[in-house]
Every structure is written in structure tokens, then in C-alpha cells.
Amino acid sequence: MYIEPHLFLDDSAAQQLQARHSFQLGDYWDCHDKQRHAFSVQLNLDALVVLAMDCGRARRIYEFMSICRPGDLLAYAYVSWGQSAPKVVKDITKRIAERVQEGRWRIPADVNVLRYVDFDGLFFDQGDDTAELDALWLRAIATHPKSDSKPVWADYLVAALDRVREVQRQIQESDDPLIQRQLALIKQSRHWRDYRPSLPRSADLGQVPYQQGIPLALAARIAQLVEDWGLESVSTSGGGIDYWNMLCRMQLSAADRTGLPPAEALSLFACDRGVPIVAADWGGDIHVSWEGMCISELTVLPPWWNVNQALWETEAPIAPALWRPLSLCVILVSPADLGERRDMVCERYPGWWLYRPEQRPADLEASRKKLAAFLRRRKPA
Structure with missing residues (x-):
């Protein structure tokens, strides 16, 4: 019983989620070179598009249907920082290289794009000793005590969540029995993932082969x-x-x-x-x-x-x-x-x-x- 996969995201919607959106996080004063350095990043949701495409083949339905907060989308976000001042780029590159040398990360040391969750791990709140660059990031993501009530990309995430809810509605209306079985199990609290302490979210951009080997x-x-x-x-x-x-x-x-x-x-x-x-x-x-x-x-x-x-x-x-x-x-x-x-x-x-x-x-x-x-x-x- 072969069913043609459903595309829950059209090309226009996919391109909007994959587009890089720029955010200015501010600039900081460097006491060594006596200059101000701008810190800016770009976000995109490439991994969310991959997730939606997987749902068209009845994969990762539970994962997609569990998205309910703007913050859930950050698990699928990628960050690039190449538009920042050279001083900022150099600092971030150094932090990445340190983690690679320590064996904590297995990625190229000169990478210029990271998953949001990894990029966020480069910055720390150390109270009065918090570095200026770290403070800028912490204020931007609204976890710093002096931050505003929401992160700089709040509106971006809220708009993306609206699109996710539309896809969730389409999934609920799907006629694929594999999808409907999953939705029924979720509704009845009988899905095997219901009782796991946490739900892994994958930002992997590599797709599992849909058609492999067997014509x-x-x-x-x-x-x-x-x-x-x-x-x-x-x-x-x-x-x-x-x-x-x-x-x-x-x-x-x-x-x-x-x-x-x-x-x-x-x-x-x-x-x-x-x-x-x-x-x-x-x-x-x-x-x-x-x-x-x-x-x-x-x-x-x-x-x-x-x-x-x-x-x-x-x-x-x-x-x-x-x-x-x-x-x-x-x-x-x-x-x-x-x-x-x-x-x-x-x-x-x-x-x-x-x-x-x-x-x-x-x-x-x-x-x-x-x-x-x-x-x-x-x-x-």
C-alpha cells in the first residue's frame, strides 16, 4: 500500500523558514583597543524544514506535534555570526577552537555556523565578572537579569510557531493510516514516547534516504x-x-x-x-x-x-x-x-x-x- 508523501510545507513556506534573519545584539567597548565592536547574528530554521518533510512520510510525528512554545523552535535553529565585527568573530572562533581541542566538540574549528543550542553554550553568566560579549548575548536571549522581557527574535519565533501550527493542523487531517495511528496513540496517552523523561529534538540536516535500493x-x-x-x-x-x-x-x-x-x-x-x-x-x-x-x-x-x-x-x-x-x-x-x-x-x-x-x-x-x-x-x- 504505497501512499504518495504529503508536502506539509510548500516551497514558499520552506524558503521563509530557511532564510537567514539578521539580529543586532548591540556592541561592546574593548578596553584594550579602545573601540566598540558590533555583535550581530543570523538565525534560520533549516532543521525545522527537514522535520516537516520527514512528517510527510509519517516520521517524527510525535516530535513535530509536541512543538507548542516559541522556545521549542530554537532546537531547530542555526546561528551564523559572520556579520559581526572582526574582533567578535575572532573571539567566537577562539571559543569554538578551545572546545574542539578539548575534545568536547567534533566539528571543524573554523566552522561559521552552529546549532543554536551549541552557540548558546559558548556564553556564560559570571555575575560581576561576566564578559561584555557574554553579557550582550545573555541580554539578547532574555536570560540576563537586566534583559527585557523577551528575546530579540521573539517576533520571528512567534511567526514561525504560527506556521508550525498550520502544519500541525494539516497533519491532523492527513489520510495516511501511519500518521492517524500515531495521533490516536498520542490522544489516548498510549504512545511509547509519552512516558520518557525527555523528548530528543534533532537539528540534523541530513535526510534519511526515502527510496533506497528497492525500485x-x-x-x-x-x-x-x-x-x-x-x-x-x-x-x-x-x-x-x-x-x-x-x-x-x-x-x-x-x-x-x-x-x-x-x-x-x-x-x-x-x-x-x-x-x-x-x-x-x-x-x-x-x-x-x-x-x-x-x-x-x-x-x-x-x-x-x-x-x-x-x-x-x-x-x-x-x-x-x-x-x-x-x-x-x-x-x-x-x-x-x-x-x-x-x-x-x-x-x-x-x-x-x-x-x-x-x-x-x-x-x-x-x-x-x-x-x-x-x-x-x-x-x-
């Missing part, structure tokens, strides 16, 4: 076969956010249809490299192997998997050729051409080969029961 046409075919053949388990190595979201929607749909827990309605397995989503956010379930990966009724192999070519060519069941004789595999998706088999239909996709029987095996139910009974006998009392 859209192949993903759609996998979904079709799972639904049409009534498969009960899927194992996949790799795959981007869109692919795993598709499987999770199918899992939730199967759970609603059968009344079973998601993990039983459609079992989803990932290899030890993990998945780019958190299925628990919407009450889903993906088993991530500690080592290697499981074999399922439909299995997407990783490039490193060694297929027993001799067994594959004997036209025996698929699982033994994958070194998993106790597993049940009906459809195999391989990143390598394993060769034709008379008992299999081979469908080719860019970089992938899908092997399946011509029709759904008539004995699939019997094979499931036989395997389940065998595993029960092996289970310790």
Missing part, C-alpha cells in the same frame, strides 16, 4: 504478491523509508482485518543493519535480527547472502538453498541473477530478480502448519 515498481509488485497470495511474513535487507512504510501499512491493515496483533497478522523482519523507521510509533512491529536475517515467505536477500547454487539448481524448495532448511520461503527477491528454474517464474527489475511459482502454492497452508508443528516439538518444555 518503486519492485516494491509495488512485492505488495501485490503479499496481498494476493495472502503471505504472512516478509523479510527484507535494506529498503528506504517509503518501502518500509508500505509494509507497515499492510501490517496494520492485516491486523485490523484479522484481529491479530500486528506481528502475527503480517510478520516483518529486517536484517541486523536495522530499518530507517520506528514502527512502534504507530503500534507496528518489525523484528530486527541481532545477526544476519530471517528467511520468510517472501524474502529480499542482501548482496552478501551466499546462495547454495547446487541446491538452487535442483529445483528443491527455496529455503534449503538459502541455508535455512527449517524456514518456509515461497518468493525470493535477489540482487543477483541466480539462473532460470523450470518451476519458477523470474521477473526482472533494475538490479533485481524476483523468483516465484507460477501460482500460489496449493499446499502453502499445509506447509505452514507442518513447519509450526515441527518448531513446537523442538521448543524446550
Whole structure:
């Protein structure tokens, strides 16, 4: 079940949040060179745009919906100070270099943009001994005893919060079941993040690949076969956010249809490299192997998997050729051409080969029961 991602922020709104807004924090007198030096910064909310884009793919919904104060937005703000006087730039650069040399920060020492929360950590209130540059910053952010009642960028943050509230309204109206499940869990105070002591907010500007490895046409075919053949388990190595979201929607749909827990309605397995989503956010379930990966009724192999070519060519069941004789595999998706088999239909996709029987095996139910009974006998009392 593939759903086209929703863009909750149009280009104009995104550009406004990404634009750098300048703020003059004042100037201070340097007793050494007998001059005044201007301190100014620029703020932008690049990371907030990334967050909104992630929400379009049902990621980080809890994080976005929890934004309720102007101050929450500072977790997504970046600060640059290049427009300040050279003396100020030199002072800030020195402070950054000290933290890098001490091993507290792992960033280039000559960086000219910092996350707001990191930049704020460069300045300290030391009472009567507070440096002039520190005092300017502390007054600007309204934490200094002599500051005004609100920071210099208060109006900027309030306007951005209005835009956030509009996006939150759009999220509430989304027809994506993954989003609606999360909203329902939040409303019922049943979301797993509800009881954590704090909520991490990420200002990371790097985006997790939305489509990775598995072409859209192949993903759609996998979904079709799972639904049409009534498969009960899927194992996949790799795959981007869109692919795993598709499987999770199918899992939730199967759970609603059968009344079973998601993990039983459609079992989803990932290899030890993990998945780019958190299925628990919407009450889903993906088993991530500690080592290697499981074999399922439909299995997407990783490039490193060694297929027993001799067994594959004997036209025996698929699982033994994958070194998993106790597993049940009906459809195999391989990143390598394993060769034709008379008992299999081979469908080719860019970089992938899908092997399946011509029709759904008539004995699939019997094979499931036989395997389940065998595993029960092996289970310790």
C-alpha cells in the first residue's frame, strides 16, 4: 500500500523558514583597543524544514506535534555570526577552537555556523565578572537579569510557531493510516514516547534516504504478491523509508482485518543493519535480527547472502538453498541473477530478480502448519 508523501510545507513556506534573519545584539567597548565592536547574528530554521518533510512520510510525528512554545523552535535553529565585527568573530572562533581541542566538540574549528543550542553554550553568566560579549548575548536571549522581557527574535519565533501550527493542523487531517495511528496513540496517552523523561529534538540536516535500493515498481509488485497470495511474513535487507512504510501499512491493515496483533497478522523482519523507521510509533512491529536475517515467505536477500547454487539448481524448495532448511520461503527477491528454474517464474527489475511459482502454492497452508508443528516439538518444555 504505497501512499504518495504529503508536502506539509510548500516551497514558499520552506524558503521563509530557511532564510537567514539578521539580529543586532548591540556592541561592546574593548578596553584594550579602545573601540566598540558590533555583535550581530543570523538565525534560520533549516532543521525545522527537514522535520516537516520527514512528517510527510509519517516520521517524527510525535516530535513535530509536541512543538507548542516559541522556545521549542530554537532546537531547530542555526546561528551564523559572520556579520559581526572582526574582533567578535575572532573571539567566537577562539571559543569554538578551545572546545574542539578539548575534545568536547567534533566539528571543524573554523566552522561559521552552529546549532543554536551549541552557540548558546559558548556564553556564560559570571555575575560581576561576566564578559561584555557574554553579557550582550545573555541580554539578547532574555536570560540576563537586566534583559527585557523577551528575546530579540521573539517576533520571528512567534511567526514561525504560527506556521508550525498550520502544519500541525494539516497533519491532523492527513489520510495516511501511519500518521492517524500515531495521533490516536498520542490522544489516548498510549504512545511509547509519552512516558520518557525527555523528548530528543534533532537539528540534523541530513535526510534519511526515502527510496533506497528497492525500485518503486519492485516494491509495488512485492505488495501485490503479499496481498494476493495472502503471505504472512516478509523479510527484507535494506529498503528506504517509503518501502518500509508500505509494509507497515499492510501490517496494520492485516491486523485490523484479522484481529491479530500486528506481528502475527503480517510478520516483518529486517536484517541486523536495522530499518530507517520506528514502527512502534504507530503500534507496528518489525523484528530486527541481532545477526544476519530471517528467511520468510517472501524474502529480499542482501548482496552478501551466499546462495547454495547446487541446491538452487535442483529445483528443491527455496529455503534449503538459502541455508535455512527449517524456514518456509515461497518468493525470493535477489540482487543477483541466480539462473532460470523450470518451476519458477523470474521477473526482472533494475538490479533485481524476483523468483516465484507460477501460482500460489496449493499446499502453502499445509506447509505452514507442518513447519509450526515441527518448531513446537523442538521448543524446550
